[in-house]
Amino acid sequence: MNLTTLIALAGLGLSGLLCLVRLARGPTLANRIIALDTILIVIITGIAVAAARSGESSFLDVMVVAALLGFTGTVTVARTIESKKAK
Amino acid sequence: MREILASILLLSGVAFVLLAGIGLQRFPDVFARMHAATKAATLGLLLVLAGTALQLSSPGDVAKLVLVAGLMFVTAPVGAHMVGRAAYRAGNELSPETSVDELADKLAAEAKGDRTVEPGTD
Numbered sequence: 657m658n659l660t661t662l663i664a665l666a667g668l669g670l671s672g673l674l675c676l677v678r679l680a681r682g683p684t685l686a687n688r689i690i691a692l693d694t695i696l697i698v699i700i701t702g703i704a705v706a707a708a709r710s711g712e713s714s715f716l717d718v719m720v721v722a723a724l725l726g727f728t729g730t731v732t733v734a735r736t737i738e739s740k741k742a743k
Numbered sequence: 744m745r746e747i748l749a750s751i752l753l754l755s756g757v758a759f760v761l762l763a764g765i766g767l768q769r770f771p772d773v774f775a776r777m778h779a780a781t782k783a784a785t786l787g788l789l790l791v792l793a794g795t796a797l798q799l800s801s802p803g804d805v806a807k808l809v810l811v812a813g814l815m816f817v818t819a820p821v822g823a824h825m826v827g828r829a830a831y832r833a834g835n836e837l838s839p840e841t842s843v844d845e846l847a848d849k850l851a852a853e854a855k856g857d858r859t860v861e862p863g864t865d
Contacts, residue, residue, distance in 0.1 A: 657798070660750040664791075667757040671764030678767045678776070686773045686830035690780050693822065694763055697784040700811065701760050701791045705753060708798040716807040723811050727818035731825055738829035 661709035665702065672698045689733050696726040745797055752794030759787030771838035773830045781823040785815055 672695055679691040703719050706712075766779025789812055796808045831846060 657746055657750060660753055664753050664757040667761045671757075671761045674764035674768050684773065684830070684833075684835050686826060686833065686835050687776065689826055690773065690777050691767060693826075694767060694780040694784050697788055697815075698760055698764070700815075701756065701788050704788075704791045704795040704808070704811075705757070707804075708749065708753060708795040711799065713799055713801070713804045713807075716804055716811075719811045720807060720814070723814045723818070727814075727822055730822040734822070734825040734829040737833045740833070 658709070661705050664705045665709075668698050668702045668705065672702075685733070685737050689730060689737075693726060693730050696722060700726075749794045749797040752790050752797065756787045756790030756792075756794060759783045759790065761787075763787065771840065773835045774827060775838065777823055777827055777830075781819055785819045788812075788815055 675691045675695045675698060679688055679695070682688060700719050700722050703715050703722075707715055760783070763780050763783035766783060767776050770776045770779055792808045792812050796805045799805065799808075832850075837844060
């Protein structure tokens, strides 16, 4: 289980890095929202893997809050770019 | 046995999340990237949550994991739909390989004031 979760965390780190590159490169705001959304999913997945690794369950509440906040953020920015009609 | 099953679920879930990251880099336009990011990442998250639930297995923890899975399954499609709609209307360009763009005709008709096309139903 220890080796498995280590490999899993490494994979998640790589995935998060790829998302960060897309976040930096853009080219439009919509691309960046998608990248941020995926980073949030990577974070939630990482918390789950860490909980499985340590058997420590106190971070599970953070996952619930992160899932809710991520949705709120995505919807807010989507509405903003729609009303702004960028470019 | 239980541990092996949990490991398989965790690793396959992480593989899907990694695929989402790769898709975010490799696909040509916003809409294709969104396809990779939302679907693959949500499936990967669900698999990882199932693996964690097998590993932790106390009822309170499993309840929280189920809650997160339910929230993601309800909110991810809605969020992706809103981002896609906003991205199209904000003028994000489609990849040159796109062959059909049905929404363009509808929006053009709407802009001309043709009310046979219901606004806001697309």
